[in-house]
Amino acid sequence: xxxxxxxxxxxxxxxxxxxxxxxxxxxxxxxxxxxxxxxxxxxxxxxxxxxxxxxxxxxxxxxxxxxxxxxxxxxxxxxxxxxxxxxxxxxxxxxxxxxxxxxxxxxxxxxxx
Amino acid sequence: xxxxxxxxxxxxxxxxxxxxxxxxxxxxxxxxxxxxxxxxxxxxxxxxxxxxxxxxxxxxxxxxxxxxxxxxxxxxxxxxxxxxxxxxxxxxxxxxxxxxxxxxxxxxxxxxxxxxxx
Numbered sequence: 001x002x003x004x005x006x007x008x009x010x011x012x013x014x015x016x017x018x019x020x021x022x023x024x025x026x027x028x029x030x031x032x033x034x035x036x037x038x039x040x041x042x043x044x045x046x047x048x049x050x051x052x053x054x055x056x057x058x059x060x061x062x063x064x065x066x067x068x069x070x071x072x073x074x075x076x077x078x079x080x081x082x083x084x085x086x087x088x089x090x091x092x093x094x095x096x097x098x099x100x101x102x103x104x105x106x107x108x109x110x111x112x113x
Numbered sequence: 114x115x116x117x118x119x120x121x122x123x124x125x126x127x128x129x130x131x132x133x134x135x136x137x138x139x140x141x142x143x144x145x146x147x148x149x150x151x152x153x154x155x156x157x158x159x160x161x162x163x164x165x166x167x168x169x170x171x172x173x174x175x176x177x178x179x180x181x182x183x184x185x186x187x188x189x190x191x192x193x194x195x196x197x198x199x200x201x202x203x204x205x206x207x208x209x210x211x212x213x214x215x216x217x218x219x220x221x222x223x224x225x226x227x228x229x230x231x
Contacts, residue, residue: 004155032218043117043222044156044204051218089155093218099144099211100169101220103155 002027004090006104013080013111021075021107023064023090031092033057033066033073034101038087047075047088085111115139119205119223126195126230134190134226138207146220147180147190148204156204162188163210195230202227 007022025031032051036044048057053068062077073090090104118137126132138145143164148156149172158172164185173180177195182188192199206220 006155034218036220036222041224043224044206044220045222046219049217049219093211098169100146100158100161101218102158103148105153105155 002031002092002094002102004092004102004104006088006090006107009087009106009108011107011109013109015082015111015113016079017111019075019077019080019084019109021088021090021109023073023075023104025071025073025090025092027071027092027094029094030068031094033064034091034093035062035064035073035075036089036091036103038089038106040086044089080109080111082111082113085109117205117207117221117223119203119226121226122224124226124228126228128195128197128230130195130230131191131193132195132228134192134203134205134228136188136190136205136207136223138186138188138205139221140186141209142207142221143185143210144208145182145188146206146208147188148206149174150202150204150225152201159190159203163212192228195228197230200228200230 003026034049035047037047048059050057050066056065087106093101145162147159160170162182177193179191202225206222
């Protein structure tokens with residue numbers, strides 16, 4: 001079945017540091033890939049997405065590239081801010097399949113001033 | 114309202130009690146999902162509705178769990194005879210029809226209902 005594997009957290013960084021959160025997936029065919037973010041006390045919200053190989057999703061300075069050859073969708077940001085502290089979830093969905101999004105376990109990011 | 118609304122936000126139940134969790138999706142959203150999120154884990158799929166039809170309930174952990182969406186809008190997740198292992202945050206998410214070509218696949222989540230079973 002479909003699955004998503006994320007690096008374990010927490011990831012602790014100083015402000016303006018470079019961020020990478022790894023995500024790899026298992027699925028047949030060509031799933032759509034997503035990153036969701038959950039800020040403290042809030043619901044999950046979509047951060048960015050990519051629907052086909054080599055697509056790059058980007059939003060709020062975050063980027064992720066859909067790598068079919070390595071089945072990966074790593075999240076990156078060049079310079080993190082304290083306000084980026086949150087839990088980040090990688091997810092996939094198979095269009096034409098079950099349409100049920102599958103989520104990773106989440107990676108907590110803590111950014112210190 | 115503008116977003117997905119869930120109630121109650123917090124529920125404490127004694128073991129063996131029945132609970133009902135409500136989800137009010139975004140108006141016009143055809144697809145509705147329930148997920149269970151244990152502490153420190155990601156959302157785990159429970160069940161999926163397309164309008165009033167429950168298309169997939171393969172994630173419901175036992176026959177104590179029941180979900181309905183009778184008019185294709187508000188949905189209720191009911192847990193009978195609660196057990197301690199049911200303690201979790203229950204997330205509801207809605208979306209436009211995911212089967213339509215061009216749908217972005219984005220889910221819109223509520224803030225969740227945190228259930229604690231003593």
